[in-house]
């Protein structure tokens with residue numbers, strides 16, 4: 001959708017892109033300066049495959065400070081983005097036929113990486129009524145003797161849903177009954193939560209899962225560093241070693257310069273995070289309110305990330321200005337782009353229809369304009 005939107009923009013069309021999964025804020029200056037200083041010091045050579053000791057130490061300190069989790073540097077793995085950490089973990093552990101439980105809607109990469117590893121993705125549905133949060137009984141039903149991992153993502157891409165301590169504990173209780181199931185928690189949006197929401201992560205809520213949890217996180221989203229490509233994970237040493245072995249024969253170390261920038265991100269001032277969150281929260285409230293005023297759209301208020309995942313069920317079966325009937329959420333996104341120049345991502349891409357994802361990590365005036373166009377589009381459907 002981003003590519004389509006860019007192509008139309010190139011043709012001179014007035015397009016508003018709401019499909020990108022990255023903050024519109026720039027990387028903070030102190031982080032940029034740390035990278036420049038690293039270059040000047042000559043930190044431009046190969047490093048240890050899965051991260052420099054200084055970064056592993058900063059990550060271990062972050063886990064202690066923010067999540068109350070004790071990890072030694074040897075339990076920490078640094079990769080080229082959170083995606084590589086996830087990729088390494090799944091490729092290192094999933095055997096042919098192994099099942100990986102993935103709550104849907106999900107971030108698009110999870111099932112594809114599982115497939116690449118020879119495993120079987122097992123999507124488990126959530127509902128709009130449950131605000132897209134997995135129910136413990138649904139999780140229990142999805143687990144079989146072949147289940148290797150549960151992939152857990154809170155706050156979620158694409159829904160923004162985040163689990164409270166109580167909600168998460170109900171899921172970790174289920175996992176206590178299934179000691180063969182490991183937990184891969186993707187905490188990438190940890191810092192992007194609103195309305196005093198308290199973020200929690202599985203190993204913190206249930207310490208008995210510590211020995212079978214990989215806690216994954218990164219600097220991409222909260223520190224506005226998507227292009228720097230630094231993500232990390234922490235877990236049992238044997239798993240971390242296997243992941244490093246895989247990385248040593250693929251990409252080797254993440255960029256030495258980006259690693260030093262990440263040290264500054266984690267150890268330096270954190271005050272810009274609440275400043276950004278204030279803006280994100282205002283945008284979330286604006287988008288949710290305006291979308292709920294659009295005919296046939298229903299949009300819950302998510303706890304975090306910078307996405308909303310509204311239902312477009314009310315548009316299905318209706319006729320767009322082009323004369324085409326909207327049969328799916330992909331049709332909805334295509335017709336919306338054609339008629340009003342607003343680019344969103346259709347829900348089928350995330351495994352749950354009929355919905356679409358909007359990223360509100362874009363200028364407030366543009367969001368307002370985009371929501372007005374969506375209202376007009378929905379109002380014009382026949």
Ligand SMILES: Cc1ncc(COP(=O)(O)O)c(C=O)c1O
Pocket residue numbers: 021080081082083084107153156157186188218219220226229230231
């Ligand atoms: C849920 C989730 N996990 C992981 C990632 C990957 O992060 P990175 O850019 O650090 O690889 C993303 C990026 O969009 C994401 O949305």
